[in-house]
Amino acid sequence: MTGRMWHLARHDSRLFLLRKENLFFMLVMPILFMLFFSSVFRGGGGPEDVKVKLSVIDQDRSFLSHAFVRQLEGEHFDLAVFDAAPADSVELLRVLTIPASFGDSILAGRKVELDFTKHPDSNLSYDVAAEMHLHRAQVAFLGTLIRWEQELSRRFDHIDQVGEADRARLLALAAEPSLVTVQDRWAGEGRPVPSGAGQSIPGMLAMFVVMTVLIGGSESLTREKHQGTLARLLSTPFSRGEVLGGKVLHLTLVGLVQALVLMGAGEAMGAFHLFGIDFSWGPHAPTLILVLIPYAFAVACLTLFVGGLFRTTQQAESMAWLLGMILAAIGGCWWPLEAMPHGARVLAAFSPAYWAMSAFHALITFGQGPSAVILPSLILIGFGALFAWLGGRTMRSGGIG
């Protein structure tokens, strides 16, 4: 069985390499794209470069809570402030609730607790960044309070006692650069938030695995259908499963080679600081193979399905382009998932690219160990099985006429 599939896969790979456009797609185009996007977004890529979504529910609505919100504005938050929990607050990614007693408690010197809730969908790395920003805002706010208190002519025990001028002064202080800031640094590998080249290099890799396999594969599958060789193969002692399995094996190899080429290219760009690109796959690079194989397999099976659905090469190729772009976009290859609306993040789970990107980020950015790729890999294998089944159903051919 495997011997027969290898025979077919070798043959298909040979045909693939004979077509110049495939080589262009595999070697030239993705590397150019990678260079371009990584140099445009080459920024150091620290957490401070990324705006993190945060919803604030200000139940207090005092000048003190307003001052704290102003302090938050000084951080890299993409803020939405509500007076009360909005109807769809369950949908919000991260919610900071300022309790009604906030202002009074501060003035009275009582302990006050802010509630910070994260939605299960929220991205771990962004949560980490959000906590860090919050932490900085808190420190800054304390500094502001101290400065303000020193300027006050008297002590207040109750919020209503504070005059208009003092209130305005606090708000003004909160808007000033704070005296104390916390400079965060992450020890160890990578950065907590994928951005810059840390986003675009894995993103281009995940995208071009989809594009190369999907476009090259659906072209060759439809060609093989209308040139009659697919039917002819099915009339040999090779079973249908072996014939289609050989195709999947070949396409998986194409995807893997594409991924390895781009891994090498990305590492080289980082190593030579080409156009100022700062990047490395880090010490877990070999572990990436564990997710690249299931990823290439899932994309190969998807290609079988697309190749089976369409009759003409033109139809299949245009569909491959479109589908490839959509899967890359919703899968988070082009921009961090955080930048996408909630609905799109739900869709993302349907793109194999999303799972590949999750695993890449887990390994490269968060420095998690190989166990982090187990779930994405299993999901990708599941995708592969589903598409293989669908592909087997669509890849029916009539007679040999």
Add this chain to the structure above:
Amino acid sequence: MTPVLAVENLRKSFGDLVAVDGVDFEVAEGEIFGFLGPNGAGKTTTISMIAGLLRPDDGEIRVDGVSIADDARAVKRKLGVVPQDVAVYAELSARENLRFWGGIYGLKGQALRERIEELLDQVGLSERADDPVKQYSGGMKRRLNLAMGLIHRPRLILLDEPTVGIDPQARKKILEIVESITRGGQTVLYTTHYLEEAESFCDRLAIIDHGRILAEGSIAQLKAQLGEGSLLTVQGEFLEQPFREILAGLGDLREVEITDGRAMLLVPGGSRGVGPALEGLYGAGLHLDDVLIKEPNLEDLFLKLTGRELRD
């Protein structure tokens, strides 16, 4: 003795269209069995079912006694399928195509190389063996198409109209190759709508139309179905119905086909009977413009069975 190929009550429909409608036949070892029928008769559909590409709605196919439903792999190993439409890899050369195909059947090394050279020689492609197939002429592609089906010396060769749609010179070349195959004592199922081909090298044949076998047997047996005698074709200014009435009064003349202005009749007793027959027709007052006398062939049988010409 078990026939190499036995087909029983084979049926296949595409939606409402019944493409193959209860076909039965057997092909014995070493026999060249012809499948003769016009476009859309169901030849390719039948071959596709034998090749395991289409699942029959009903019926059974056995090769050397083994049913394809029971052991498709064993059956397919014995088949050499040559599809009607050329199915080869255009980017590869003839030699590469043959090497790949031979590999599928488990041939390798020296044995494969020798077999490839032998076949290239047999189909006359040795000189162009390393050029990509996309640079070949239509006839050369067909010859390669044929060679690919022969690479593993199959027990049963399925040839689906190997000469259709090519120029006379290329066709002659293909026919020579087919003849060289048939001389080798191979068992072949040969579909065609060219009567001369069927007549020239098929041991037995079946005439198929609308998915049914209308007649089956050796050339002699089939000709005998028309009856002994000469074929008399007359043309003139007459209508079908009055002509039939005249014919009824003329004793042994048998109708093959009658239309307005043209009639084909079988005259018993050979050419000696033609004179009296013509006398009878003239005597009845018919005006004839054209008269043709010839020995009946399968074309005429086909016309008689289906009321249609073999080629449209």
